[in-house]
Amino acid sequence: xxxxxxxxxxxxxxxxxxxxxxxxxxxxxxxxxxxxxxxxxxxxxxxxxxxxxxxxxxxxxxxxxxxxxxxxxxxxxxxxxxxxxxxxxxxxxxxxxxxxxxxxxxxxxxxxxxxxxxxxxxxxxxxxxxxxxxxxxxxxxxxxxxxxxxxxxxxxxxxxxxxxxxxxxxxxxxxxxxxxxxxxxxxxxxxxxxxxxxxxxxxxxxxxxxxxxxxxxxxxxxxxxxxxxxxxxxxxxxxxxxxxxxxxxxxxxxxxxxxxxxxxxxxxxxxxxxxxxxxxxxxxxxxxxxxxxxxxxxxxxxxxxxxxxxxxxxxxxxxxxxxxxxxxxxxxxxxxxxxxxxxxxxxxxxxxxxxxxxxxxxxxxxxxxxxxxxxxxxxxxxxxxxxxxxxxxxxxxxxxxxxxxxxxxxxxxxxxxxx
Amino acid sequence: xxxxxxxxxxxxxxxxxxxxxxxxxxxxxxxxxxxxxxxxxxxxxxxxxxxxxxxxxxxxxxxxxxxxxxxxxxxxxxxxxxxxxxxxxxxxxxxxxxxxxxxxxxxxxxxxxxxxxxxxxxxxxxxxxxxxxxxxxx
Numbered sequence: 072x073x074x075x076x077x078x079x080x081x082x083x084x085x086x087x088x089x090x091x092x093x094x095x096x097x098x099x100x101x102x103x104x105x106x107x108x109x110x111x112x113x114x115x116x117x118x119x120x121x122x123x124x125x126x127x128x129x130x131x132x133x134x135x136x137x138x139x140x141x142x143x144x145x146x147x148x149x150x151x152x153x154x155x156x157x158x159x160x161x162x163x164x165x166x167x168x169x170x171x172x173x174x175x176x177x178x179x180x181x182x183x184x185x186x187x188x189x190x191x192x193x194x195x196x197x198x199x200x201x202x203x204x205x206x207x208x209x210x211x212x213x214x215x216x217x218x219x220x221x222x223x224x225x226x227x228x229x230x231x232x233x234x235x236x237x238x239x240x241x242x243x244x245x246x247x248x249x250x251x252x253x254x255x256x257x258x259x260x261x262x263x264x265x266x267x268x269x270x271x272x273x274x275x276x277x278x279x280x281x282x283x284x285x286x287x288x289x290x291x292x293x294x295x296x297x298x299x300x301x302x303x304x305x306x307x308x309x310x311x312x313x314x315x316x317x318x319x320x321x322x323x324x325x326x327x328x329x330x331x332x333x334x335x336x337x338x339x340x341x342x343x344x345x346x347x348x349x350x351x352x353x354x355x356x357x358x359x360x361x362x363x364x365x366x367x368x369x370x371x372x373x374x375x376x377x378x379x380x381x382x383x384x385x386x387x388x389x390x391x392x393x394x395x396x397x398x399x400x401x402x403x404x405x406x407x408x409x410x411x412x413x414x415x416x417x418x419x420x421x422x423x424x425x426x427x428x429x430x431x432x433x434x435x436x437x438x439x440x441x442x443x444x445x446x447x448x449x450x451x452x453x454x455x456x457x458x459x460x461x462x463x464x465x466x467x468x469x470x471x472x473x474x475x476x477x478x479x480x481x482x483x484x485x486x487x488x489x490x
Numbered sequence: 491x492x493x494x495x496x497x498x499x500x501x502x503x504x505x506x507x508x509x510x511x512x513x514x515x516x517x518x519x520x521x522x523x524x525x526x527x528x529x530x531x532x533x534x535x536x537x538x539x540x541x542x543x544x545x546x547x548x549x550x551x552x553x554x555x556x557x558x559x560x561x562x563x564x565x566x567x568x569x570x571x572x573x574x575x576x577x578x579x580x581x582x583x584x585x586x587x588x589x590x591x592x593x594x595x596x597x598x599x600x601x602x603x604x605x606x607x608x609x610x611x612x613x614x615x616x617x618x619x620x621x622x623x624x625x626x627x628x
Contacts, residue, residue: 091568481622485533486534486536487551487566489535489545489547490537
């Protein structure tokens with residue numbers, strides 16, 4: 072048996088843990104630089120606030136309904152996430168943290184101990200709620216994909232109350248029939264549209280497809296999804312978290328940027344982030360996309376995106392940064408109010424299987440990078456960085472509606488009224 | 491964080507310390523007062539009503555969400571939009587102040603009320619409070 076435990080609107084729920092004054096109010100949380108809405112609490116959901124809508128567009132509507140708006144308080148979320156995961160960890164020996172607010176559990180040999188999975192789910196749910204103040208949904212299924220489907224049912228479908236179990240054909244059909252095909256794990260919106268054209272509308276429709284046929288028409292991933300929906304476990308932990316095939320680091324600026332050096336230092340910082348992520352998963356970048364753009368909501372929209380090919384694949388931050396220096400003059404345009412920029416490593420190779428090149432020598436310096444990573448791991452990201460990252464700091468993140476760092480800063484701990 | 495005490499021994503050329511075999515980790519305040527690290531948070535007391543149980547304005551409160559609550563415990567609850575520290579009487583649904591100058595509060599069904607945790611310790615800093623006091627209303 073597998074389980075997926077995840078928090079209900081995690082960022083929004085986290086905001087409510089240490090602020091009782093907003094617990095019964097609609098709350099939304101904004102992304103980096105207060106750009107879009109990324110989390111909507113269940114109370115706010117009833118106001119039909121669309122997710123990923125630019126904040127400035129929906130602001131009048133939010134004000135009209137007295138919706139509480141918060142910037143992303145990553146310091147708080149990271150701390151609460153760790154607490155939540157540690158509590159969940161008590162309930163299963165095979166625990167896999169999938170994202171900041173989701174974790175998979177694999178129960179092997181538990182069938183003799185546990186006869187009522189729903190009951191066990193409620194015990195997990197109550198423990199996390201009591202000890203961290205976070206509401207979670209628990210879904211059980213005989214495969215990871217079914218556990219994810221059950222989790223969806225637990226949180227979104229009526230009659231489940233936070234816990235759903237798919238353990239036989241009846242419970243499986245009941246959940247899958249009520250689930251849109253795009254809500255199935257691994258079925259994106261694009262693929263979902265194609266499936267719907269073919270008449271495959273619900274998760275149950277998808278489960279009843281011929282897996283081999285699905286592989287022929289789409290991919291092995293869809294074939295596996297169909298098998299998983301039929302109770303045949305195909306995914307293991309390693310596959311659940313595959314190495315990323317593309318690595319992006321992009322961000323919008325806190326304030327508009329018009330100056331060449333500021334744009335450059337921002338791009339170099341993204342180069343450093345991409346480099347760190349490449350090294351973490353032991354990949355090398357063959358091709359980069361480097362881009363900068365003004366806001367599409369303003370006049371004179373400008374966007375420039377360039378591809379950069381490395382003669383020898385690299386994961387060295389300074390080599391990636393030098394690519395930025397090579398292209399910055401082509402990307403920059405004077406008198407432009409740049410709104411966002413970023414770097415993506417879009418063609419990756421494994422560090423382990425490298426064909427040596429007879430005519431060019433790698434400029435990578437793995438020892439220096441290992442040292443950089445070790446220092447930043449120990450003393451915090453940004454302790455050691457490239458000089459060109461620090462040209463200016465005016466592009467750092469804007470968080471106008473940030474709540475206090477209740478659990479990580481002495482100056483921010485909650486006030487307890489004793490009057 | 492759990493620390494395994496292994497001390498560097500390389501390079502000792504003279505007499506080895508006779509105490510080397512007896513080294514232990516220094517005592518930790520956390521270990522003494524925090525029983526459930528994941529369920530514990532720290533707040534700052536604001537007000538006079540709990541002085542009779544030794545909680546003064548500006549004291550730090552260690553609040554454990556995992557502890558069971560019984561009548562007579564000093565607890566923190568969320569009560570109509572703010573955190574309050576009181577003595578709980580579960581059977582009579584009362585929030586009782588330690589000081590006689592404050593009336594007990596009955597928790598009615600119309601109140602937004604949730605028990606947050608038990609105050610397992612309170613800490614008074616007699617010096618160097620600047621950082622902590624910044625969160626109190628002036």
